[in-house]
Amino acid sequence: MLFWLTYGLVLTLAGIVLTGFTLSWLKRRAILDAPNDRSNHETPTPRGGGLAIVGTVLAGWATVVALRPDLTTGLHPGILLAAILLCGLSWIDDLRGLGAGLRLPAHLAACIAGVWLLPGNGMVFQGLLPGWADFGLTVLIWAGFVNFYNFMDGIDGITSVETIGIGTGLIVVAALLPAETLPVAGPLTLVAAALGFLWWNRPPAQLFMGDVGSVPLGFLLGWFLLFLAVKGYWLPALLLPAYYLADAGITLLRRAARLEKVWQAHREHFYQRAVALRLTRGLSRAAAHGRISAAIGCVNAVLIAAAALSLSQPLAAICIGVAAVGGLLWWMTR
Template identity: 45%
Template sequence: MTACSGPTVASAWWLVALSAGAAAIASAGLIKIIHPYLLKHALAKPNARSSHRTPTPQGAGIAVIAATLAAAGVALAGGIEAGSSFPAVLFGATVFIAAVGFADDIKPIPVLPRLLLQAVAVGAIVLTSPCDLRLIPFIPAWIEHGLLVLAGLWFVNLVNFMDGLDWMTVVEVVPITAALAMLGLLGEFPASATLVAAALCGAMIGFAPFNRPVASIFLGDVGSLPIGLLLGWCLLQLALQQHAVAALLLPLYYLADATVTLLRRMMRREPFWVAHRSHFYQRATDNGFAVRQVVNEVFVLNLALAVLAVISILAPSPSADAVLIALGGAAVAFVMFRFSRRRGAQSTGAPI
């Protein structure tokens, strides 16, 4: 999921704002248009994994992704500065993985074919990289590419796994993409990635009113999978600018919750590929936390992680990076600890 570094958008802040605003309006408008159709043909019925109690239409991701690609595409096609590149493969892979998600929403695809199709989208981006930028230069390129495909596949799926609560994906994606857009304005992020991040941020803001608790519509896999692909690509562009610490800090809650949950299920010999309610944010609602409280805490946490990420870029040093990672890890661990215990257990010390 690599791409060339390119010019920044520091001198074209208005274009970043316009991309975000246009995507927000387009996303909200498209959701209104397709909502009646989804209500008839794409209802998500409650199951053992669900956090909702009544059948709710899914598929708002169609509008979010369409708005994101349209807004970013128009801005990129116009060209910001000489040397700007249009990430055509990214756009194609995003449409492809959205189609896979849509098919899975309509009729579930078996695990192995689903992963292989997702790997095609991730691999297309990795293997068509036009640059020699490397994250791990001391290992062969083919090994790094293989690791990037696996990491990208995991990131795409963890975003999908974490999209199990009203507003959860909104409170994750908006702070991350807003921080990336700001870094682009500061000259620390490539132009193409900045516009993609800004457009995705705007599209998610347009989706937010429809997904606030209690949600009237869900993203569906047609939204969560391509959002994971776009977000993972943007974070990798940040890492390729020698900002690996920031790229780790921004999605740290999602990474920690999904990875720890997966490892716990594997250690317990549970069928980890089957839908479940073991994520920390899901356990929180089972432990007496209101949905709004869960998403509010995750939002505040992500804002804090975004601040730490920006600090790591503006004041770079190995010692500062270590402190920032420790602070970010401690904040994430604290929130996950709270979510894993029943309301009131913090004061009594009673375990769940």
């Protein structure tokens, strides 16, 4: 326990420092996100802070491998390599803009490789589907989650808060399960990296994460959630990211029903509508972002409790999770 507490604190501080250096470098290079009609910011802001997040994750995983190789469950080098490659592709996307025809195949390829590396037989659906169907559906779910995570990164602090929530939930669930069922090092590393980034990304944000951060984060969190699901713990794996899944999923279905291009940027997510409503009521943009990200953090705390409860009382956990996420979505539209 002392090792993990020290590790998390030191890595968080390292993340704060590394993000500060990254911010200075982005400013010098004038790598800025200029406001447009879909933006939730008003002034050009450095974008690409996800480079610091990935750097912090790399430093953290290397530290665990060097100091405590006995605690490296889940830190598969193939997954880390795939995340680095996605980081590089997403950095090019942030700088130049890549079409969905390049991004999506890369996401699918990374997820295909990742599913091959899942522990045991890699059967997420526990034999309910034929092997080929289990494999294919798992790849699609994982790639969809990666893109959901990217789509949802639209206001100050939101994805840092979500990463901290999911990662903390994974740690809590791991503590309640038999030893080595679920890795702790990976989720704790992601939490520390997100905390370090949040220091600079809290409203009003001094820099943005960019695809270079949100895509690798979605990929790595997806890996650990699938790691949980493949062990048979589906419910906590669904409850922990439930808000992002609900907001992105409902919005996607609505746009698809209107035959819109669902991969294009828009301002129809629940959290985006919540910002617009609060701006009309006189809140500053920073205050609106802060309230919404804080509300998401509070609901994530409830989802963590529900995920823990699901290990013994699944029906009660489902009711709590649905009520929490439904209540948040309702509040965002009021």
